[in-house]
Amino acid sequence: xxxxxxxxxLLSRRKTVILTYLSLLVSISVLISVEHLRAEAxxxxxxxxxxxxxxxxxxxxxxxxxxxxxFRMGSPTNNIQYSSFEMLKDHRSVAWAIPMSxxxxxxxxxxxxxxxxxxxHFSYGDKRKLSFRKGKELSTLFDVVLGAEVxxxxxxxxxxxxxxxxxxxxxxxxxxxxxxxxxxxxLEPTGTSVDKTVHVSLKAIEAIHLPPSQLTQVLxxxxxxxxxxxxxxxxxxxxxxxxxxxxxxxxxxxxxxDRLMAVLPGVAMTQLWQLMGNLESLLRVISLLVLxxxxxxxxxxxxxxxxxxxxxxxxxxxxxxxxITLFKLIVYEAVFITLFASISALLLVSASFFMLSDWLxxxxxxxxxxxxxxxxxxxxxxxxxxxxxxxxxxxxxxxxRSGLNSQLAN
Amino acid sequence: xxxxxxxxxxxxxALSVSKLAYSYSSTSRSLTCEDWSxxxxxxxxxxxxxxxxxxxxLSLLCGIARPQKGLIKIGDTDLSELSATQLDQLRxxxxxxxxxxxxxxxxxxxxxxxxxxxxxxxxxxxxxxKIHAMLPQLNLHSDILESKVAALSVGQKQRVAIMRALxxxxxxxxxxxxxxxxxxxARDGFMRMLLAISQSTGSTMVFVSHDGELRQYxxxxxxxxxxxxxxxxxxxxx
Numbered sequence: 001x002x003x004x005x006x007x008x009x010l011l012s013r014r015k016t017v018i019l020t021y022l023s024l025l026v027s028i029s030v031l032i033s034v035e036h037l038r039a040e041a042x043x044x045x046x047x048x049x050x051x052x053x054x055x056x057x058x059x060x061x062x063x064x065x066x067x068x069x070x071f072r073m074g075s076p077t078n079n080i081q082y083s084s085f086e087m088l089k090d091h092r093s094v095a096w097a098i099p100m101s102x103x104x105x106x107x108x109x110x111x112x113x114x115x116x117x118x119x120x121h122f123s124y125g126d127k128r129k130l131s132f133r134k135g136k137e138l139s140t141l142f143d144v145v146l147g148a149e150v151x152x153x154x155x156x157x158x159x160x161x162x163x164x165x166x167x168x169x170x171x172x173x174x175x176x177x178x179x180x181x182x183x184x185x186x187l188e189p190t191g192t193s194v195d196k197t198v199h200v201s202l203k204a205i206e207a208i209h210l211p212p213s214q215l216t217q218v219l220x221x222x223x224x225x226x227x228x229x230x231x232x233x234x235x236x237x238x239x240x241x242x243x244x245x246x247x248x249x250x251x252x253x254x255x256x257x258d259r260l261m262a263v264l265p266g267v268a269m270t271q272l273w274q275l276m277g278n279l280e281s282l283l284r285v286i287s288l289l290v291l292x293x294x295x296x297x298x299x300x301x302x303x304x305x306x307x308x309x310x311x312x313x314x315x316x317x318x319x320x321x322x323x324i325t326l327f328k329l330i331v332y333e334a335v336f337i338t339l340f341a342s343i344s345a346l347l348l349v350s351a352s353f354f355m356l357s358d359w360l361x362x363x364x365x366x367x368x369x370x371x372x373x374x375x376x377x378x379x380x381x382x383x384x385x386x387x388x389x390x391x392x393x394x395x396x397x398x399x400x401r402s403g404l405n406s407q408l409a410n
Numbered sequence: 411x412x413x414x415x416x417x418x419x420x421x422x423x424a425l426s427v428s429k430l431a432y433s434y435s436s437t438s439r440s441l442t443c444e445d446w447s448x449x450x451x452x453x454x455x456x457x458x459x460x461x462x463x464x465x466x467x468l469s470l471l472c473g474i475a476r477p478q479k480g481l482i483k484i485g486d487t488d489l490s491e492l493s494a495t496q497l498d499q500l501r502x503x504x505x506x507x508x509x510x511x512x513x514x515x516x517x518x519x520x521x522x523x524x525x526x527x528x529x530x531x532x533x534x535x536x537x538x539x540k541i542h543a544m545l546p547q548l549n550l551h552s553d554i555l556e557s558k559v560a561a562l563s564v565g566q567k568q569r570v571a572i573m574r575a576l577x578x579x580x581x582x583x584x585x586x587x588x589x590x591x592x593x594x595x596a597r598d599g600f601m602r603m604l605l606a607i608s609q610s611t612g613s614t615m616v617f618v619s620h621d622g623e624l625r626q627y628x629x630x631x632x633x634x635x636x637x638x639x640x641x642x643x644x645x646x647x648x
C-alpha cells in the first residue's frame with residue numbers, strides 16, 4: 001500500500017518528477033557508459049595479444065616496446081640485428097619466433113614485415129589464431145595480406161595492387177612505386193591492431209628499400225632468397241616451457257652480441273593500465289560528480305514538494321501513519337525515481353552500444369559488448385541506490401518532523 | 411500497543427478529559443480545560459466560535475498534540491502513557507476523524523483512500539465487504555470506488571471521508587466542521603445520514619462546529635467556552 005501511495009504521489013507531481021528522472025537518466029547513463037567503456041577498452045586491449053611469452057626489441061621502455069610491437073603505436077627507437085632473431089628462433093627454449101619489421105605504411109595503415117610464422121603462431125583474445133577470410137598466406141616476394149579493417153575501409157579485394165610508402169604518416173612523399181604488391185589474403189576481423197595492419201614478408205621490406213635498378217637486377221638474377229634483412233624491429237617469442245620465461249628473459253637482457261631487451265607482455269600491459277589509471281580515475285570522478293549533481297536535484301525536488309504536501313502529510317498522520325511510515329514513503333519515492341532512471345539508463349546504454357558497435361570497431365578498433373550487465377555495473381547500481389537513500393534522508397527527516405508537528409488545524 | 415477490545419467491556423466511559431492544559435510552543439497562549447467525559451455511544455455537539463480552541467482540543471483528543479498537564483483517556487487508555495508509535499496505532503484503530511475539508515488524498519482513488527486507513531490500522535477485516543456494506547448507507551454507488559478523489563463532488567467527498575473514518579469501526583469519531591460548505595437542505599440530509607451510520611457502528615461521536623443551528627441533531631451539547639478557556643500566561647495552570 002505504501003508503495004502504491006509513493007507511486008501515485010509521484011504520478012501526481014509528474015512534471016517535476018519527469019525532469020528529475022531525466023536528470024538521473026543522463027547522469028546514470030554517463031556513469032555506466034564510462035564504466036562499461038573502461039572495462040571493455042581494457043578487455044579489448046588485453047585481448048590484443050595472447051600466448052606470446054616474451055617480446056624482444058632494442059633497449060627502450062617496456063611500454064614503448066609493447067606499444068609499437070603489439071598496438072602499432074609510436075616508433076621503435078632502434079633495431080635489433082637479424083642474426084639475433086635467428087639466435088632466438090634456434091634457442092632450445094623457444095617454440096616459435098615471429099620477426100617484426102615496422103617503419104613503412106600504406107595510406108595511414110602500418111606495414112608489418114614478417115614471416116608466415118606470424119599467421120601460424122600469433123594469437124589474440126582467448127588464444128585464438130589468425131584466420132583468413134579470403135586468400136592465403138604470403139608465398140612470393142610481393143604478396144601482401146591485409147587486416148580486415150584495411151580491406152574494408154580501402155575497398156580492397158584479392159588481386160588488387162598496393163603501393164607501400166616509406167614512413168608511417170598517412171601522407172608520404174616517398175612511395176615505393178617501383179615495387180607494387182598484390183593482395184593474396186584478407187584476414188578475419190580480430191578486434192585488435194592486426195585488423196589495421198598490412199602484412200608483407202621480411203624479404204619484401206628489404207626489396208622495396210633497394211634502389212629500383214638494384215631490385216630489378218635481384219629479380220632478374222633470381223636472387224630473392226638471398227634478400228635477408230640486416231635488422232628488424234622486434235621479435236615475439238612463444239616458449240616450450242613457461243617456467244623458462246624468466247631465465248630466457250635474463251639471458252636475452254644480458255646477450256653480448258647485440259643490445260636486446262625482453263619484456264613480458266602481461267607486465268608491460270600492467271604498466272600501461274597503471275598509466276591509464278589516472279585517466280580512468282578522472283573519468284570516474286567526473287561521472288560521479290554528474291551523478292552527485294542529479295542527486296542534489298532529487299533532494300531539492302523532494303524537499304520542495306514537502307511544502308505543497310504539508311496538508312497531505314497531516315492527513316496521513318491523522319489516519320494513523322507513523323513518522324517512520326512518512327519517512328519510508330519519501331525514501332520509496334526517491335528509490336522509485338532512481339530505479340526507473342537506472343533501468344532506462346541500462347536499456348539506453350545497451351541499445352547505444354549495440355547500435356554503435358560497428359562504428360566503434362571501424363573507427364577505434366574497440367569491440368564493445370552491448371551486454372552491460374556485469375557484476376561491476378550491478379555493484380554500481382547498488383552503490384547508486386545507497387546514495388539515493390542517503391540523498392532522500394533530508395526530505396524524509398523533513399517529512400518525519402512535519403508529520404510530528406501536524407495539527408488538525410492544518 | 412493498546413488493544414482495541416481490551417478495555418471495551420471494562421468501562422462505559424468512552425472519553426474523558428481531566429485537568430487539561432496545553433500551550434503552543436510558538437505563542438504564549440495556553441488552553442486549559444475542565445474535567446469532562448463522554449459515555450460510550452454518546453453523540454455530542456461541541457460548539458464555539460472560531461479561535462475558541464475547538465481544533466486544538468481535537469488535536470489533543472486524537473493524540474496529535476500532547477498536553478503539558480492533565481489526562482486524556484480513550485476508554486481506560488491514558489494517552490500520556492502511550493509512546494508515539496502506540497498513539498499512531500490508537501489513532502488508526504480506535505479513532506476516526508472527518509476534517510472540515512474532508513482531506514482525502516486527491517491523487518488516490520476512493521478505494522485506495524479507504525484502504526490506506528485499514529492499512530495503517532493493520533486491519534484484518536474484509537475491507538471490501540465492509541466498504542460495500544457502507545456504500546448504500548452513504549447513498550454511494552460502487553462505481554465510485556475506482557474514481558479519483560479529485561473528480562468527486564463536494565457531497566461525494568464528504569461521504570467518502572465518513573466511510574474512511576468509519577471503516578475501522580472506531581470507538582471515537584471526531585468530526586470537524588464538515589457542513590460548512592453545504593446549504594441548509596444538503597446539510598440536513600448529511601446530518602441525518604451521518605447520525606444513522608454512526609448509530610449503526612456504535613461509535614462515540616464528537617461533532618465540532620461553530621454553527622449553533624446544528625445542535626438540534628444532538629441530545630448532548632457542550633459549549634467549548636464552558637469547558638475550555640485561553641489564557642495569556644505562559645505558565646499553564648489548572
